[in-house]
Amino acid sequence: MVLLAVAGYLVVQYVTGGRGGPGCKVVSAKGDGATYEFTPEQAVNAATITAVGTARDLPERAVTIALATALQESALRNIDYGDRDSLGLFQQRPSQGWGTPKEIMDPAYASEKFYEHLEEVPGYTRLPLTVAAQKVQRSGFPQAYAKHEPDATLLAAALTGRSAATLTCEGRPAATRAAGADAVRAALVRDFGRDLLEPAGAEVGGPEASSPSAGAPAGSSGSDGRTVTLPVADGEGADAGTRGWQLAHWAVANASELHIRHVSYAGREWTAGNTDSQWRPVDGKNAEDAGGDADAVRITTAG
Template sequence: MPEPSSPTRSRRGRFFRFAAAVVVLCAVAGYLVVQYVTGGAGDPGCRVVSADGKGATYEFTSEQAVNAATIAAVGTGRGLPERAVTIALATSLQESGLRNITHGDRDSLGLFQQRPSQGWGTKKEIMDPTYAADIFYKHLVKVDDYQDLPLTVAAQRVQRSGFPEAYAKHEPDATLLAAALTGEAAATLTCDGRQATAQATGPDAVRSALVRDFGRDVLETTAAEVGGKATPTPTPSASRSGERTVTLPVSENTSPGSKRSLRERGWQLAHWAVANASALHIERVSYAGRQWTAGNTDSRWRAADTKGTSGAAKDADAVRIVTAP
């Protein structure tokens, strides 16, 4: 007859089985967390393509697109170069996957995993993407010659991360994103535009979001000086046909140090609107003779329909954002 198992041996076996189950559960939970933080979960929704035709692409969710557009808007609003925006985007890609997360190592929070205990701000401030981006840039510009440093070095001098080399792998994607979201690369960002919430929006919500990211100057009524003379432009307004259209005159960014052209400014505003399409229920965006329409097959930018307007020339000096009914 087989020898009966001792109570001690049985307890030890149950313990090891329990420990193994805990390890498996922790591994699964860790995988899910990583997928969430790095953007592995969820429908991509948005896509950026390279303007040079070499085929480089980056796909991300509408939530990530909104955060990336905010980071770019805050950077250009401070008059900073595209390189600064690239560094900020690469940092956020590594730290949070461009997600405004409420957890992290110790008390780290938000897009850049900034810590209230280290003087980055209050929890409420850090969880505001506009604030988080602004405070990141305030630290970045204090880094001597940050534009000429390797991205990893510049990011590390701001973040003081335990894994400084990790930023480097995100530089290609961040460069692609920065080119689109600063307006340097025209018509390269598209989204499917599916509505994320049932919350009532409209032109007022679009204006509020523009002011949040770019500052109140984005709604100014006077454009840049052209040929030495101030050129008046119409106040951004809702159209009378359904009160659904926001018209943004494209004016020069007057922030100290800004060298962005009117074309780049226009495409930045247009791409910002597309990135925010799901959140703000934006149906159509047009600029410079091109038009993006939510849910239109692959959501590519196409030649704009200028019927009923004064033609493409009128569309070249303003970004027009049409909200869903």
């Protein structure tokens, strides 16, 4: 009985992604009641996988396949162990040419390599998800990816920005040193690439802007040095609203890791400690400070 209890505990830890309660939740925008709960660690990794995919101008289906694959292979955790020499989110093997152990343990690199191989699969967007994933992974359990498709679909819809205001996290600060506006900008570049900030002349970790106005350069900080303003413009394959919600949801997914306490976009705001999976309307008296307009995402850190 003791062995069974221990085994059950280990299974729960693997499936849920670690200790404690989930802390994050995504809901369906269709009103069908579908939800998926996950941990802050899983949220960060899911946001990275999605950002890398959209930075490559890949369709949402590619992101869904990648997320379902990572859910099966590692439960969306960047683990440093696996079958034989398998490592990381996608359990990629150095001995099979996926990269060095250090490279594979970098979630952005691992995601890039997964997408590179997925793009080589003819007609992957039209294939059943488990078939497309298996052609990349060559797993001993080729049907295992299918069961993760509903959860991956919810995550992809939110993290690509197609479903607005559908992802929330409690936002309890994690025990990390990567906090503050500079850390937010560095993480944005890590996941989306430097083009997200550089067209407007912003510098990662550079001097803070003097004003948090909507017209500030991309990635600039407010006068308090804690608010990162990201102007939203139409991009290839995505309208401004979709891009804005992708960035807003990315920030919430990274809230614990980067000590983000407030995110606002398009008249909605999320605040750390909000556990009811609702983005709240920005009220009139706080609208100007919260940046409730639709032309910029504002991310405020705790310090």
